Amino acid sequence: MDKITVQGGTRLKGTVKVDGSKNSVLPLIAASILATRNKTVIDNVPSSLVDVIIITQLLKKLGIDANLSNDQVVIDAEDFDLTEASYDLVSKMRASVTVLGPLLARKKHARVALPGGCKIGNRPIDQHLKGLEALGAQFNIQNGYVEGYVPKKLRGSNVYLDIPSVGATQNIMMAATLAEGATTIVNAACEPEIIDLAIFLKSMGAKIEGAGTPFIQIYGVDILHGTEYTVIPDRIEAGTYMIAAAITRGEVFVEGAKSEHLTSLIVKLREMGVQLLESAKGIHVSAKDDLKPTTVKTLPYPGFPTDLQAQMMALQLSISGNSLLTETVFENRFMHVEEFRRMGASVKVTGQTALIEGGKPLMGTEVEATDLRAGAAMILAGLVASGTTTITGLHHIDRGYVELVEKFRSLGAKIERVPLKNSIVSQSSLS
Ligand SMILES: CC(=O)N[C@H]1[C@@H](OP(=O)(O)OP(=O)(O)OC[C@H]2O[C@@H](n3ccc(=O)[nH]c3=O)[C@H](O)[C@@H]2O)O[C@H](CO)[C@@H](O)[C@@H]1O
Numbered sequence: 210m211d212k213i214t215v216q217g218g219t220r221l222k223g224t225v226k227v228d229g230s231k232n233s234v235l236p237l238i239a240a241s242i243l244a245t246r247n248k249t250v251i252d253n254v255p256s257s258l259v260d261v262i263i264i265t266q267l268l269k270k271l272g273i274d275a276n277l278s279n280d281q282v283v284i285d286a287e288d289f290d291l292t293e294a295s296y297d298l299v300s301k302m303r304a305s306v307t308v309l310g311p312l313l314a315r316k317k318h319a320r321v322a323l324p325g326g327c328k329i330g331n332r333p334i335d336q337h338l339k340g341l342e343a344l345g346a347q348f349n350i351q352n353g354y355v356e357g358y359v360p361k362k363l364r365g366s367n368v369y370l371d372i373p374s375v376g377a378t379q380n381i382m383m384a385a386t387l388a389e390g391a392t393t394i395v396n397a398a399c400e401p402e403i404i405d406l407a408i409f410l411k412s413m414g415a416k417i418e419g420a421g422t423p424f425i426q427i428y429g430v431d432i433l434h435g436t437e438y439t440v441i442p443d444r445i446e447a448g449t450y451m452i453a454a455a456i457t458r459g460e461v462f463v464e465g466a467k468s469e470h471l472t473s474l475i476v477k478l479r480e481m482g483v484q485l486l487e488s489a490k491g492i493h494v495s496a497k498d499d500l501k502p503t504t505v506k507t508l509p510y511p512g513f514p515t516d517l518q519a520q521m522m523a524l525q526l527s528i529s530g531n532s533l534l535t536e537t538v539f540e541n542r543f544m545h546v547e548e549f550r551r552m553g554a555s556v557k558v559t560g561q562t563a564l565i566e567g568g569k570p571l572m573g574t575e576v577e578a579t580d581l582r583a584g585a586a587m588i589l590a591g592l593v594a595s596g597t598t599t600i601t602g603l604h605h606i607d608r609g610y611v612e613l614v615e616k617f618r619s620l621g622a623k624i625e626r627v628p629l630k631n632s633i634v635s636q637s638s639l640s
């Protein structure tokens with residue numbers, strides 16, 4: 210496996226362009242299964258991301274014609290017979306479970322490997338199943354797979370989610386588009402990715418109201434068709450570069466960042482003393498040495514995103530004084546704390562809350578990307594640590610950041626991706 214090395218001490222300066230949203234494009238690709246007529250073309254796709262490659266492979270394994278190239282995916286789902294998403298792909302990426310709703314709606318059957326526990330938390334799918342059952346699906350869980358049938362027809366229903374789960378809202382919304390009658394999802398997730406999916410489905414012929422609020426109504430239609438659609442920019446990638454500008458006390462224009470998707474981060478950065486200029490083209494971020502500590506709590510949207518929690522902790526570590534960070538979305542998303550401690554950070558965790566004693570100098574060392582966003586946070590810490598920080602576990606980072614090393618280098622960071630010796634040895638021994 211490769212590693213990334215970062216030499217700390219450079220203030221980032223310049224412009225960085227945000228790619229299409231990983232968390233939006235994955236359910237859009239799954240939703241394209243619903244089109245019985247015409248091809249679907251999705252633009253602004255972050256096609257080099259491993260997650261995007263995996264979901265495209267998953268569609269191909271179902272017998273669907275799906276082609277990924279440059280920043281576009283073209284999907285023809287007019288005719289396919291298979292309904293099984295196997296463990297080899299689902300285990301690599303949790304979002305594969307979003308094919309469950311579309312397959313049940315389109316084929317009345319789906320067999321999908323259970324995504325399993327993940328390091329950041331248990332991540333059950335009970336809310337997905339509860340919602341799909343309310344629409345008339347029946348499930349058996351056996352041998353690590355969830356198998357669903359629709360004995361008659363999917364019928365619209367009222368679904369109350371115990372948690373505003375993003376994935377459950379997406380699965381139920383997709384299944385309900387082809388159900389008979391109306392469905393209401395109460396306590397639905399309100400994330401921008403939900404609105405993006407609703408606009409995408411509407412462009413396929415679906416009837417949906419209320420996406421972006423906790424009450425979503427879906428009025429079933431008989432048929433959906435292919436469409437052409439452009440994915441929204443990745444708010445988590447944008448937020449990561451905004452925090453990078455702040456942590457290095459630099460000056461960066463994050464091109465394509467949508468301020469309306471990033472309100473909670475913008476408010477928190479301003480509280481800390483970061484200067485932000487929002488425009489239709491992006492967000493300009495600059496920071497000086499006088500930043501203030503702050504208190505942050507992760508929450509479902511529009512609250513502060515859990516996917517920016519680790520990066521925010523890196524920033525809090527760089528500011529003198531005590532900051533607090535509470536994680537309420539996932540029960541085990543503080544794995545990066547141990548890695549920060551290896552760099553000399555002082556963080557005390559009590560339950561869901563971390564007390565960050567900021568301002569202590571960070572020292573470069575070897576650290577691991579324990580999950581995708583923790584990996585980004587290690588790079589941010591490396592940018593301000595003394596000496597060299599070496600980051601391993603890059604398979605996590607490759608799931609979610611397009612050309613991360615190149616983008617940071619274009620801002621002046623001293624960062625490199627180096628192939629580990631054994632992989633060079635094993636490659637040369639093969640040739
Ligand atoms: C591909 C994608 O879009 N991933 C995002 C999505 O994940 P994902 O859709 O998996 O996240 P959810 O919103 O479903 O999960 C939120 C919480 O609800 C719990 N839960 C969820 C479903 C369920 O049936 N039962 C249950 O208990 C989860 O364990 C978690 O504690 O939203 C998360 C929360 O913003 C983000 O961190 C992920 O980056």
Ligand SMILES: C=C(OP(=O)(O)O)C(=O)O
Pocket residue numbers: 232302303304516581582609
């Ligand atoms: C947790 C994340 O993704 P996933 O839900 O695919 O694991 C993430 O994008 O930070």
